[in-house]
Ligand code: HEM
């Protein structure tokens with residue numbers, strides 16, 4: 001039995017439980033990859049790949065998507081290694097495998113670095129150098145620019161650092177075409193402008209955590225009122241940006257209509273956050289119910305928008 005399994009089950013664990021213990025160990029390693037966040041990252045990469053002109057052998061396409069998933073997971077693991085001190089003091093993250101003492105920090109780091117290198121090398125072999133380079137760049141962006149540099153220094157951390165999460169559709173596109181063109185930049189822009197409202201909605205009701213950990217997220221540094229204002233500004237920018245695929249002829253009217261309707265809902269949810277009843281300090285009087293709803297909707301929105309783009313391009317090819 002490993003040290004971590006001993007910690008969980010204890011030396012006197014009943015016979016027959018070793019498989020369960022191994023399974024929970026596997027679950028811890030999977031948790032290091034932030035699998036829930038990965039679903040949308042992978043989906044956006046898949047959409048980039050599906051809407052790209054040209055074709056890729058299905059096995060190579062599946063490999064490319066797997067590489068995006070593994071790269072995102074690897075950077076999540078390295079992020080958890082680096083952030084283990086602040087994760088330990090935040091309620092939302094304190095039970096993660098490293099702060100909870102179930103995985104050694106160095107083991108998590110080796111795991112993350114190994115997966116990061118493997119994902120880039122395999123992407124290069126399976127597709128092309130451009131896709132591998134953008135994949136490497138997005139890992140480096142998340143790890144070095146966001147996690148190690150901006151996250152603890154500026155409330156604009158997620159605006160700049162969030163670019164890391166906007167690369168996957170571009171990587172999917174590059175995997176098929178071998179280059180980065182305007183369409184790929186447009187998909188990048190959609191995720192880029194979506195990220196601040198997505199995260200700031202959550203940060204409004206998780207600001208206690210960030211304050212305790214000394215992370216300068218916008219509500220901690222500038223207050224809830226300013227966060228609501230900036231969240232609203234980025235939401236207003238996102239809607240026209242989401243219509244760019246139509247404007248550049250990448251998609252047709254079906255996508256345009258879907259983007260307009262989804263954008264209307266997005267603005268509705270974010271407007272409710274902006275107008276949430278608040279005290280003089282800007283704190284919500286409704287237990288942040290609108291912010292919680294807006295955060296949940298932000299995820300549905302991006303899934304639906306990207307699905308609409310893929311459906312439009314595949315059903316009505318140019
Ligand atoms: C710097 C940028 C971003 C930050 C700081 C951020 C932060 C967060 C946080 C703190 C959560 C709460 C869930 C958790 O405990 O992990 C979350 C959830 C989520 N994020 Fe983001 N996010 C960012 C960008 C993105 C991007 C680019 C995507 C995908 C395209 C994404 C997809 C998701 C999804 C799908 C969830 C829900 C996970 C669940 O079901 O628990 N996020 N995000």
Ligand SMILES: CC(C)=CCC/C(C)=C/CC/C(C)=C/COP(=O)(O)OP(=O)(O)O
Pocket residue numbers: 034037041068071072075079083093135138139142151164165167168
């Ligand atoms: C292909 C590739 C490398 C994609 C990268 C995907 C990526 C960077 C997604 C960003 C999403 C994310 C979980 C941010 C969390 O920030 P945080 O670390 O502040 O969150 P935490 O407090 O939950 O740890």
